[in-house]
Amino acid sequence: MNNIVLQVNDLTMQFGGVVAVNNLTMEIRQGEIVALIGPNGAGKTTAFNAITGVYLPTNGEVRLEDEVIQAGYPQGKMKKLYAGENNGKYGEIVDWTPDKITKRGIARTFQNIRLFKNLSVFDNVLIAHHMNMKAGLFRAAFRLNHAEETAMRQDTWELLKMVHLDDVALERANNLPYGKQRHLEIARALATQPKLLLLDEPAAGMNPQETDALSDFIREIKKKFNLTILVIEHHMNLVMDLSDRIYVIDFGKLIAHGTPEDVQNDPAVITAYLGVDA
């Protein structure tokens, strides 16, 4: 078995009285493509946000290569309000900011595309290299880090070629067609040199042909960049085609997990998606 890249333990996110993610536990191993699926409002994106540091987990922890990057337990008002499980199991607060988590090796895309719309495709990707820059403001301003800047541009150029966006490199991101914008968002995430890539509904709004192309693209980048991928998706074809394992959540709770075949035949999953057979 490969090493565990991401380990999520008893992750609970509660907002006021609403438990958006309830006691989610999952693990992702090196080189896997894992899908997180569930009906609308099941808490998938909330789980993503807790993993990437946008939220502090109400309870539970997230580990990246066995290092705790997010951990929390109910505090303050939440002590009384807390409706989840495993209260008292976790006693430390670890709240990394999203930029720190990105630096540590988790990159993500967003459900509704969040590109730097008025900047060029090239700049969009180039910005991802900024976090590793060593030169300070003054050195960078007076171009004393020429070698570094050149290397950044070279890398960006190579990445754009690899993801077939080099022909539109100077277009404004906003002017790209929708499918390309999705590609660009993934390319930008790749530029941060992640170990784990989180894709939040990459095929949203795509037609079947584009979805197929995306599926190939994800496989291609996985191989080229030696990635581990966690993907949220509603297109079942894509999910079944792509993923090694699937986690299904409903109302924040994990209801099933396993290989695509296992999940497809799981009665709890069928109930969650189609309703109870009367």
Place this chain on the structure above:
Amino acid sequence: MRVKNPKHTWYSILLALVILAATIYLEFNRSKYGMAVSVIQKSLIFAVVAVAMNLLNGFTGLFSLGQAGFMAIGAYATAMLTIPVERMEAVYYMSGVVPWLMSLKRALSVLPEPVLIIIAMLIGGMIAGLFAFLIGIPVLRLKSDYLAIATLGFAEIVRGIISAPQLDQFTNGSYGLKNIPGFGSNSLSFMPDGFGVLLVPLFASTILIGFIVLVINSSYGRAFKAIREDEIAAEAMGINLLKHKQMSFVLSSFVTAIAGGMLAMFMRSIEPRAFSTIITYDILLIVVIGGLGSITGSVLGAFVVTFAKDWFLRFFDVPLIIGGFQVPFLRIGFRMVIFSILLMVVVLFYRRGLMGNSEFTWHGFFNLFRRRLKRPEVMAETSGGSMSPIIIAPGRDQAPAPLIPDPPGGEPEEEADEEAADE
């Protein structure tokens, strides 16, 4: 991002030389063109403040209205350190001067005046930068309007503290400071007396604006733009929001304070009232008219607004009698009515400011004339981009034919740098 046309580089050098020559001409004939000299001085100073504000508002997306406060810090630091020692008693005639300030000034008086002025401005800038850093820690967590109100509050506090009677011995409170050396009065011994009225502010503002342009074109500038475009995405790209916002805020305040020092030298006498919120709005006006996110726009805006307000429209303030008939409305203050109407017209027709968020390029400049000549086809060709009916500088996406990718490592848009610095 585009191939540099060698011809255009020559045009830039030529333009710089023309500006320099014109400045030198005005410099030597300053008594004849007094009005022009003073309006240009003011425009240059406001251009610096506007560019600094643009760094914050247009490039980092932080809507800050603290400019007056930082200018006041710079102006007072410069004034207090540069007023000649022997004049201090006369300036602080009401309550006297704190002894330590006097001893500091005596110690500094060994320096030649120009050096002293530069040091004073840098000290003012550093104090402003320190304040920006300190208030930035809590305030930069706020967004848009809330940030604006918090920084506006800061500016008012600065003004309040400066004019506080308790500090009369230090800032001279509401009496203000006089006898500040002006731009011409501090020339080195080998220069003719009064030399440097225009050249000194020109070089100072070129250096300051040039520095900001360099920062914006560096990797940090790209990070600032990323924060402007989308904070959440920028954070997901590994950009530390607070650190970069702090950087932008401190840098902008530093430059603003230095420009405040220049303003003190321009006005020769300052008082707390001169740094009320109105001055912030004046600068905001310049930035918006010039175009948020355009350095050349801010420089252009500073000149257009200052020239219109302080010079060209003076005509409307003077009663005019034609053949025994007095033209109605023309009296003191009417100029501001016309000015406001013109502003509305400009904003209506150039919704994103004169320059939008693109910079001046020779390419765009020549296109402007080409477009005028054969308007119909060209208008159809270039839809999108700037909303303005006359696109002074087309966006990067509109640059036609010889558009091949920047070889990795090349530095984009050097031309724009020079332009911004040269104006």
